Structures are given as C-alpha cells and as structure tokens.
Amino acid sequence: MTATAIDPERLAGPRKRPGKAPRRVQYRLAPLVLAGVNIVLFGVFFVWPGGLGLAYSFTDYTGIGTANFIGLENYERLFGDPTFYTALTRTLLFAVISVPLMYVMSLSIASLLVSNYVKGKSAAKLVFFFPWLISPIVAGVIWRWMFGESFGFVNYVVTRLGADPLAWQTDPDLALMVVVMAATWGGTAFNMLIFIAALKNVPRAYYEAAEIDGANAWQRFRHITLPSIAPTSFLVILLSSLGAMKEFAMVQSLNSGGPGTSNTFLIQYIYETGFKRADVGYASAVSMILLVILLSIAMLQMWVNRRRAA
C-alpha cells in the first residue's frame, strides 16, 4: 500500500553529505486513498454547483429563461452599492464582538466541566447542551419574547426595578447585543464539547510536574493548558468567525435584520437583493465575493496561527 521513493543518493554509492537528515519517504498512495471519499464528494457537491454559481454570476439569470452573459456588470453593481458595505461592516462588527465572547464562554465552561473540583457536572453538561439543540427559528422567538420591548420579560423586570424599559428592538446597537447573546447561548455547546475533548487530551503528567514545581492554577492554565489545546483553539476561533459571518436564520427570526435595515447581515443581503428579487446572477456574484472575504479571513487566521506556532 505504501510507495516509497527511492533515494538516488543511497543507491549511487557512498554518501556525499555525511550529516544529512534521515531520508524523507514520500507516501503518495496512502493519503490519496484515505482522503479519496472526500475528494470525490468535494468535486461533485462543491466544485460542480459552485462552478455553476460562478457561471451564473457573470450572467443576468433570473431562475428561468435564458442566462445572458453580461460580464462583470454584477460585480460592478455590487461594489457600487452602499448597502453592501453597510451589511459587511455590520457583520464584521458582530463577528468581532461575538467570537471572543464565544471563545471565553465555551472554554471557561469546558474547563469547569473537566475540573475535579466542581460538583454536579453531569446535570450541568445537559443544561449547557440543550440550547444548541433548539432550532434557530425557535431560539430567535424565545429571545424575542424575552427581550421584547413592549411585553418582554427582561423589560418587565427592569420596570419592576424602577428603571425605564430598554429599546431592545428599536435601537440598532441594543438589538445587536441581543443577537450576540442569543448566538453565544446557542453555539456554546458545540465549542464546549470540542474543548472538552481537547482538554482531556492534555497529559496529566504535565500538570503533576507543574504542581510539584509550585505553579498555581492560573499559571498551570496559562502555560500548560492553553498551549496544549492551541490547535483546538485555532479550530474554534476559525469556525466561530466563519459561522458569525454567515449568521442568518437566528437574526431573521429575532428581529428580521432590524430595526429597519440596520442589522442586516451579509447573507440576508444576498438573500434579499438576489433571491427575493429573482436576480440569481447578482446573488451569485455577491456570494462569490463573500467566499473571497471568508477565504481571506481563514488565510489570515492560518497565517497568524503558523507564526505563533513557529
């Protein structure tokens, strides 16, 4: 199953460079076989439809009829549209706020659930897991009821305590806060589980050694735990960022991208300008740009990750 590349130096005779590193054997076939299924699926269910989408982006296709080639017109229109930039900045703002919050919350909760000191872990785990099971539509409704401006629970408590009710739905920034809270609440379990698996993977020997050396809990956390779960941290941050940029269903259900259009995120922009108006060509163009934006974010994070690991 393995294919080895013959090292010509070896065959040729006496070694010319005595201090050379052990020969690098290229295993060609094994990774191909292992990744094979995903390669095929990638081609059929991503490249093929994606290619169609890319093709549409250069046309004025409306879902029916013929698609006429119009070159870069869709892209020009896109770059000249101020609502696109508003949607983009709003989505970036959302990501910048929610990703660190999500990271801190899920890591803290995972640490607590892995710790030997905490009682009642099994029940707590279930509590943290439940929100993730609820569909975004129902979650959006629950948070809308809780933070409803007129009759929501939170404002009810606030007025009971004597303060003025807050404009959770008609103030753009407060509305964004509600979305951040709802998104964190719903997504924590996912990242929490990933962190738990990673935390369990850190060899106990390291902790034991550190404790003997007199390190306290916070130092142990900073110098052993964090570095050991670095690959997982990278995964969580990257996935959370991508997820935040693609947020749609929950926001729709919570406040319809409101108030007005002030919290319209990117996917909603694509959906409304493209699909609702049956302008498939334009929607495809915007999606391609979204793909490029997300790819840049991913590459950026990977570059940071590689620099930190070096």
Next chain:
Amino acid sequence: MKRRLILTAGTAGAAALPLSACGFIGGGDDEGDADTIKFWLSGDANQGGGFQKMADKYFEETGVTVDIDDIPYDDFNTRLRNAAQADGLPDLARVSAIDPIWMNQLEDLSDVASEHGVMENLLIENEDGEIPTFLTDLTAVGMYVNKTLFDQAGVTYPTTADQIWTWDAFISAVKEVKAATGARYGLVMDPSSHRLRSLMYQFGSDGFLLGDDCTYSTDEAATTEALQFFADINDDDVMPRSVWVSGDDPNALFKSGQVAAYYSGSWQVADFQANIADFEWASALMPAQPRRATNLGGGYAVVFKGDKSKASLDFVNWLFTAENYTEICEISGFLPVIQGLDIDYGTSQASFDLYNEEIAASDPISSEQGNSALEITYAGQTSGGDADPLKDEAVKLANGEQDVPTTIANIIASLNENISCE
C-alpha cells in the same frame, strides 16, 4: 467497547431502515395507482383541516383517494419550482402565487368557475382566454378591537355602515381608550404590504399600478397622504414601532390585552376564538377616508396537465358544489368565493357576517392586488420571486430612515426593475 458501540448503532440503523422503508425505499409505489390524485397545499391543518375532511368525504363517495401533502408555507413556491424542474409536479395544488415556470402546464378552469358561480371579479383570463386558476377561498383585511377596553373607556366602535368612522376619528378613539384604560398601545398592524395596501385604498389611493408604458405610477397626493399618516402613527404611542421595524409579533401583542385595536384579517378569527380567554374581542368596521376598501387574498386552485387531470377536475367540480363548498367554508372558516351561500360559522358568525358585508361594500380596487399579479404573470412580464418593495420601503419609512417622497420613488424604482414588457 467501540466496536460494540458501532455494532449497536449499525443495528439500530438497520432496524430503522425497514421502518422507513414504507417512507423511503418503498416510496413511489402510489404513482401507478389509478385511484389516487396528489394534492399539494399549505396550512390546511392550521385552518381546521377542511381540505383533508373533504378528501375523506370524497373517498367515501367515490373511492378516489385525494392524497394531501401539507407543505411548509415559506418554501412552498420553491418546492413547486424544483418539482417542475424534476418532473415531480403533483396533480393539483392550492398555491399562493402562479409561477411562470409551470403556468403553461395548467388546465383550463373556466367551466368549473362558471358552472358554480364563482364571483366574476375574481376571474382573470390568460393570453389564450382561459382561466387557469381562481381562488378557492377569500380572505380579507379587517379590524379587531379589544371590546373589554373599549367598553371600559365607554367608546363605541362601528358595526354597521351608518356608523362608519374615518381614520382620524378612529385614531382619536383608540387614543381615548388608551388614556382611559391605561392600555399600552392604541393599534397594532401586521407588518405586511397587503395590510398597508388596504390602508392606502381607504385613503383613496389605488396603490401602485402598471401603466401601458410598462412603468409603475401612483396617485401622488393620495398615496403621500396615506403613507405620511402611516409614518405618523408609528410613534411608539399609538402604534409600536417594533412591529414594522423589527418584526415583532402583532398577534401576540394584541393577545396580551394591552392593545386597543388590531388591523389584520379574517384568518385570525379561529385563532382568537381558541386562544383569547382574558378579554373580549370583536370585529369592527374599518375606517374610510374617504372610501371603504379592503384587500382580498386567498389560495389559488390549480390543476396540472397530466394523466390525472380529468380525475382532479372531477374533484374540483365536486368540491365547488354548493353543499360541499358550504361545508368546507364552515370547517375552515373560509369566506366564500361563491355568492349567495348560507354559511353557518357557529360562534364566529358575527365576525364573518361583518367581513362579508365589508367585502360587498368595498371599492373594486380591493381585488386589484391579486388580479394584477395574475395578469402580469400571464403576460410573462415578471419572472416570479418574492420581492416586496412596498414592505421594504415602508419598514425604512417607519424606522425614520427616509421620508415619504423618497419611499414612493424607491418603491416605483424597484417595481420597475422587476418588470419587463416585451
């Protein structure tokens, strides 16, 4: 341990497969059944299951099975579109809009319509003089009031034509109720362009009409007055801004008992009957300033061409006979598209009588939205889609992002974008 787990999971999966064999693997074996017709609709169960009951009755009478698929509303049109592209269209359906993709695959329903006396102003002919579809039921925009609050404040509301009020009088009335009872809001309205059009009609505007030059235009004076009025009452005092601006649920707000009036439609009657217990509600006549109007809607019946179209037409004919149609209207709380029927709505009789009266007294503009949508589709001037510039711009207007002239201009621009006359 892991192997055992995988084995268990695998066995469970294998066990589940035979169970779902009826669904998945064995699926499609009903296509060859000559006595089954497939009927796609949405929301029947939500409205009392009238269609299902009629299907059961039809089976008893004729032995033909009408197989109903109740499909989620928001994705119904997508489903139909995909089915059209994959040769999977049903035999008949009750749709909310005609899609250009499959509009040429419809049977002509003119005979059915004329035979059973469907209201003339609801029938639209396509380019070939056929009537590919008509409404199975009517819905209309209407007003609800919180009777308990109104009575408490000692304010009356009109239930007969001679008592009709104007919008100005109506707003003063709800303000009075609000002040006297400490209610939170005077009025809530569904964040829907359908309701907004009704309001515009009542101000004398005809909405946005397509002219022969293939552009949209509107009566600037009346439309401006209507939209300005709308923007003014969205002030968090009379109307909560959160409904139009953030999608807050007006139905829930009204049910809290803290709102004096609710501008919605006939489909709420059954819901209110079942779910409002803390206060009394009633239907009231809508304001007119200067004219009475409403906005009509409903589900459209279509029969697709194919092997089963004869059987489907038979079912449709049977459904629209006076006896059966009366029955389904009673079960599902439909307003009839056939006049002259005596329908017993039980405890909701007062409300539905009011609706029927409103429809009869309303300006013909009330059926404009539905009819012109059909006409435009038949003429091939639109490619479908769910664009709603009136709603989108009204949201911005209510949010204070723009003024009325800009709103009107944007609406016209967006509407023109989606139209192409050849």
Next chain:
Amino acid sequence: MSTTTANPETAAPAAPRRRKARKIREVGTAVPLTAFMWLLAAMYAFPVLWFLLSAFKPGSELFQYPLTFLPENPTIGGFEKAWGRYDFLLYFSNTLAVALTTTLLTVMASAMCGYALAKYRDQRWIRIFFICLLATTMLPTEVILSPTFLVIRDLGMYDSFAGLVVPSIMTATGVFMFRQFFISIPDDIIEAARIDGARETGIFFRIMLPMSRPIIMTLAIFSFQWRWNDYIWPLIVVGDERKFTLQIALRSIVGAENIDWPLLLAASVMSILPLVLIFIVFQKYVMNEDINAGLKD
C-alpha cells in the same frame, strides 16, 4: 483541570495535618468554582426552561400580560395535538435512518481525511486540499442550493435516500476536528510503527483511529444533530410527504399568516427529546475517555 498529587515523602505524624490543610484548600476551590458554574448554568437554563414550560401552557396563557413563568393551567393539549396531527413515528424513523447512516459514514470519511491532512502535510496537494475543504464552508447553502439541486437531479438522486445521505457526508468541520487532533499527536508513534513495518493504512486503523475516540464521539453527536435538524436540504430533495423528516413537519406548522404556538412548541419539544437521549448516552464516552495512557512517556 488540576489533579491531586500524592506526596510519598510525608512523615507520618505530619500527614493528617497536611491532609486536612489540603482538604480545606480543596473545598476553598471547589465551592466558588461550583457556584460559578451553576450561576452560568442558571443563565443558560433560563430561556430553555421558559421554552419547556411554555409548551405546557394553553394558548390563552402564552401572551397574557403580565408575563408568567410557570403555567397557571398546565396542559398537554399541545402535545396531544402534535401527536395526532403528524405521523410522528414515520417522520421520526425517516429522520433516524438518515441521521444514523449519514453519521456513520461521515465519521469514517472525516477521520480518514483528517488523518491524511494532518500527517502528510509535507505534500503540497494536501495543504491545498485542506484549504479547498475549508472553502466549502464559505459558500452559503442558500446560494448553491439551486445548482446543487440540479446536480442531484442529474445524478438521479432526487426523492431518494441516497440524495439525502450522500451530499451530507462531506463536512469541513468534521475533517478539521480530526486534523487538529491528529496534528497534536506526536509523530514518534507513527515513526515507530513504520519502523516496525506497519503499512500506512494499518497505522491509521489500528493505532490512530482508536486513539481518536473522543473526537469520534464528539463528531458523532454533532453530525447526528446536524442531520436531525437539517431542514433546507430534505425539503429540496424529498418529494413525497411520506419521506418527510421531522423538521419539515415542524416547519409546516408555521402558517402563512399566523403560527399555532402551542402546537409548535410542543412539537419542537418532542423532536428535541431523541437528541437529548443520544447526548446522555454518548457524552459518557466523551468525558470518561482516558486516552492519556497512550501518550504518557
């Protein structure tokens, strides 16, 4: 996060005092930590409890003002209606079949691919393929829905079990999880096995895969939930009502102009229960895996 250590050099008379001191320190840490965790749990639980309790409220109570947390007249009317309205067992078994099959295949495919991406990183095409896989998460589903539907139709998979299962097997998240995990495993183990003459795939199946049990379990939970809650995809692929999954049935409760809340809440609760059960069973495996043993040197 931290563990207790044994101190074998403790002199006998000093031992009880030291043990007591340690005990006090432990309680001193345990109490605040536990309290903190339960505070967080309460914050997370509140919306969930409201959701659950609301499912037991009659329709008239849901919107009354002032709001109530507990139902005044608890009722299971919503649940009865949901059970009677929908052929729950059928949709349940449909969804179960899809979720189980897809999860099994997904975990296998992701583990293999993740391993390949992790341990053969020196090859250029591997690094490029990783980026390609990541890119699959960057095109929103709504956008490639239409073209993907055309692909499914052209492959003859419309309205079939395969049409639901096959496209969902590839998941960038799953592959990513395994990749990160395998990266964190030192290469020495692999080198040692190679020197012993093991074949590459043998190394994977016999050594690496068993080590990745927590990841397998975690991905299994995720994949099951994704497929269980999948809505858009089944809606597009499935033609016949008898092949509906639970989510589609749930969505049809959302009417055109209004929503039957008691019904929707009750049906949502019922559809979540199997997921909760699965989690309860599987999480024991995630939490109690002692894989440190393999890595201690």
